[in-house]
Amino acid sequence: MALENNRSALKKMQRPRLYEQLMQQILAFVETEQLGPGDHLPAERDLAVQLGVSRATVAQALVALEVLGVIDVQHGTGAVLVYRPHIATVLRQLREHESRLPDIVEARSTLEVKLASLAAMRRTEEDLERITRALDVMSEEVAAGGRGERGDELFHKAITAAAKSSVLQQLMTFISEMVLETRIESLGQPGRPEMSLASHRRIFEAIQDQDARGAADAMLEHINLVSDVALLKRED
Known part of the structure; x- marks a missing residue:
């Protein structure tokens, strides 16, 4: 026994x-x-x-x-x-980063899905122009063989601004450094920049059409996509 x-x-x-x-x-x-x-x-x-x-x-x-x-x-x-x-220091930092990734994904799913919905209801023509410019920046970066980090950052900032919610904007600012970790990691996955760009365009279309539910669903799908990273997978 x-x-x-x-x-x-x-x-x-x-x-x-x-x-x-x-x-x-x-x-x-x-x-x-x-x-x-x-x-x-x-x-x-x-x-x-x-x-x-x-x-x-x-x-x-x-x-x-x-x-x-x-x-x-x-x-x-x-x-x-x-x-x-030191190798030991890097491995410890890797474990710490790995342990907080699910929390970052959870925070993004909670905040950015709501932001997309609000952006669809409150966006102005100026907001749409800002989002379009962000898409153009990312498209140019990806076409040049880059990962599109700058365009990705501009896109999500433009969505946040279009939502017109000062509290949610402050919360996004608070987690911005942690989001940067996931941005680099996600866009470093093979084929991910192109997939992320296409996902951004679906979010934009819903916001442009003032489809709050569609924007929320598209953002959730996007967060699920970009959260699919190797650190959250275990080999058997």
Whole structure:
């Protein structure tokens, strides 16, 4: 009986995901090569060949490092080291980020769905122009091979402004840094920028038509889409 009780208290250990292992290897490379702030990491293609994994997995590891502020990734320049951290520190920060992701998703679902509904009821022609400009910015970024972070940020700010709710706007400002984490992570997923842009356009169409229910539904669908990130998935 005691043995059975002990077994029931044991929990199955979760294996580190592949991209987490790659993060550790990349950081070990940084340490071995004594890279410092401003130094470039090898290109994704080169890292994939050297590590024997797919470019998609390497990209996910780099996105995680970018979310944690270790590197800065710009289209056309690649990954640049911001600072050289201890591996244990980065892994702890990754766990902390992972644990708060569901709460960030929950907050966005609560706030932004309501904001979209209010925007559909209260938007002005000036608001529609602001949202359109944000869509144009993101479209241009994505067409140029970028992830569209700036256009994405402008779009959601424009929706918030169109809702004309000072309290909800303050709440969005309060969680803006946390939303930035999810923005970088989501738009770093393969094919996600194009999908997110299409999702933005559906939200805009509902707001333009003053369809409050449609705008809310489109925003909820969008939040569900952008919240589908590797950190919330466990490998068996």
